[in-house]
């Protein structure tokens with residue numbers, strides 16, 4: 138059932154190209170220029186009335202929502218608020234009928250996320266669930282379901298579900314933008330073709346995982362490390378950090394790169410690994426100066442960036458890992474892959490139970 142892979146996690150990492158294709162299939166029209174989300178109950182009128190979007194979830198699904206929030210804000214220009222489900226409903230969130238609440242859950246059974254959904258519904262919001270399980274409690278209770286077609290995910294550490302949630306958000310963002318007219322037809326078509334290229338790009342990354350494996354073995358001896366990035370890179374850094382903690386038990390922290398100097402820089406000392414994500418060209422120079430800040434304090438820096446920046450970045454970092462080129466909004470669907478492999482191989486090097494990490498359950502049905 139592991140299809141020749143040693144662990145479900147590795148199998149599921151390798152299933153991502155298929156998960157992307159399946160999640161895209163049937164949601165782009167024949168011309169390749171329009172997103173079609175036929176089954177949505179959310180009417181065009183209601184979409185036009187949306188004043189704000191709340192994205193609520195737990196753990197990795199929350200991290201997918203962070204990316205989704207930026208995507209929707211950029212493409213649709215409506216304010217988005219992200220929250221973890223266990224906080225959301227206790228703060229009396231400002232929900233109105235003009236709020237679109239998006240809950241994200243692989244299993245569709247997470248107790249806090251289900252409770253947040255109910256809170257949102259009772260306040261009159263339209264609730265859309267991004268989930269991987271069609272018959273789940275969350276899918277049943279939501280007003281709309283946008284299914285990720287990742288297939289069953291067995292490993293406790295979520296991989297293909299997260300990245301398929303990103304694909305779902307890309308399609309949803311484009312759809313909302315189409316209806317509200319915030320992106321031109323040509324822009325939408327251009328973005329659709331970039332999304333359609335992602336599965337093959339992931340395939341090419343999976344074929345070249347040796348460098349990440351070697352790096353994982355190298356860092357597996359460290360007690361602490363940092364992930365840094367700006368914007369979407371920061372969102373992916375948070376997911377990379379959670380994944381590493383979850384299965385390798387190595388302590389790590391994800392930091393917004395520009396925020397380090399406000400306290401955390403004090404922890405940077407000789408030899409501490411810092412994994413920098415630098416895929417967002419608009420803030421590349423800023424991230425490079427943050428990389429120099431940690432280098433100057435002795436950090437050992439590995440950067441994940443586009444091929445075109447590798448040569449120049451290698452002047453300031455110790456190692457670089459290149460991801461294929463895509464549009465800035467879509468880099469998370471690629472940059473997360475080396476981070477998944479990093480935690481997988483670190484856990485493996487340390488001899489841990491990769492698929493069943495201590496203290497954790499695949500589905501958290503208690504609050």
Ligand code: M6R
Nearest residue numbers: 196197198242243244247294295
């Ligand atoms: O099934 P869900 O997506 O609602 O689960 C949410 C989290 O419990 C889950 O993503 C958790 O953080 C993962 N084990 C992380 O890999």
